[in-house]
Amino acid sequence: MDRIKEQTSLIFRFVHWPLIARILVIIFVINITFGFLIHYIEPAEFPSIFDGIWWAIVTTATLGYGDYVPVTVTGRSLAIILILFGTGFVTTYFVSLAASAIATQNDYLEGKVDYRGSEHIIVIGWNERVRETLRQINSMSNKPLSIVLIDSTLEKNPLHDQNVHFIKGNPCYDQTLLSANVKSAGFVVISADQSKDEVQADMNSVLTLLAVKGLNPDVYTIAEILTSTQVINAQRAGADEVIQTNMFTSYVMTNSMMSNGMSNTLLTMLDQLKGSKLKYLEVEKDMIGTTFEKLSNQMLQKKILLIGIKRRGDTMVNPPLYTLIQADDCLLVIKD
Template structure:
């Protein structure tokens, strides 16, 4: 009874193996069996069992080198059976292998395959801003950057040829973010959904942020918010950085209304500051109590341009020259 159960369990497991694995196992069994049989049927022509197995493999692969050939009626009858059974299984194997490769490729393109890497960037949502940002990142960072794109509207990966892994789905659900391996991500960027109105887009962004932080509280998050009313909710949800797109656009428009042509100047300035040139530096202990003017002159000697101070939640750009540097201040500088 135990042997019967053992055999039954093995057959049950075998039936549930992948099709390619099952066919390959059958091919091996057929080749070994026919190779052993031909060795005993014609020991003169096939002096070793390996010679028989070699002949069986060559025959099923339809290569037919002719270095080993059965000469007896029994041997040739066995060869006919091998051709009928073995060649059919080999053909089926290669067809199944090709179909599996195509299916896997389509699964990657259609965003059905989970990402297993680590220290990657997850970008939620696809739009022209995301496309341009990815192009900029690749130009600024020398080493390859692993990017996982999550979107539920795309039919397939828009950047499959640029090392971007696509996950199709709604990021407010745990299983979608887990598919993107959010627990091992280094950065998550949540963009605004252009298919929704501003209020709904912001609510969706905050809900996505809550899901991200619930799965990985330590990951750095950047969230795009369109309405000022949702900024507080984004902060409550744990956003590390909030980009108010509409506010940034309004600032550029105001400057252009006051000074014609200023929008191009602002864009050119931001383009030159892209990457790591504009950054925050922690105030050294030796800087505390120093005036903004004196510290600015001191940093200029190291080719660092001091343009502002971040004090808690407030950022002062070009503050009064007599402003004193305090503990926990961050220095806004331009540095090559």
């Protein structure tokens, strides 16, 4: 009774194996069985069991080398049965393998495959700002970056040829973030949803931020906020940086009206792929206690223009020349 139960359990488990695995096992069983049979039917033509198995594999694969051929009626009848059944299973196996490969590729394109890497960059939302951001960081890096894009509106990965892994889903849901392996991410960038109005987009960004920080409190997050009233909420939700897109645009427009052509200058300074760039540099030991004026002259000799200091979260542009550099300062510079 126990043996019957055990056999039934084995059959039940086998039936629930993946189709490709089941077909492969059946092919092996057929080849080994027919290899044994042809050896015992024609021992002169097939001196060993291995020779029989070799003949069965070659026959089912429709290669037909001809080095081993049955000569008796019984042996040839066995070969006919092997060709009819074995070749069918082999063909089914390769068709299933190809179909599985295509299905897997489609799953990758459609954002249905989880990401397993670590220290990657997660970008939430898709728009032209995100496209340009990804283009810039990929161009700046000397090695391929691991980037995961999360979006609920896209049907397929828009950047499948640029080493971007796509996850389709609502970023407010834990399961979507876990599929992107947010617990092991290095950065998370949250872009405002362009399909919603500004207030709804900001509320969605804050909710997404809460979900991200709930799963990985230590990940560095950058959130795009459109309305000034939601900036404080984004900071409360744990955003390490808040980018106020509308405010940036307003400032650029104002500067362009006050000084014609200023927008192109600002864009050039912020473009990481063109000319000199705005950067933060850490203070070195020999800089501590130096005045802003003296350090500016020293850095000019290295073709670096010092324009400000970031101190305890506040940025001072063109501070008084007598300002002393402190150990925890960051230097705001323009350099190549």
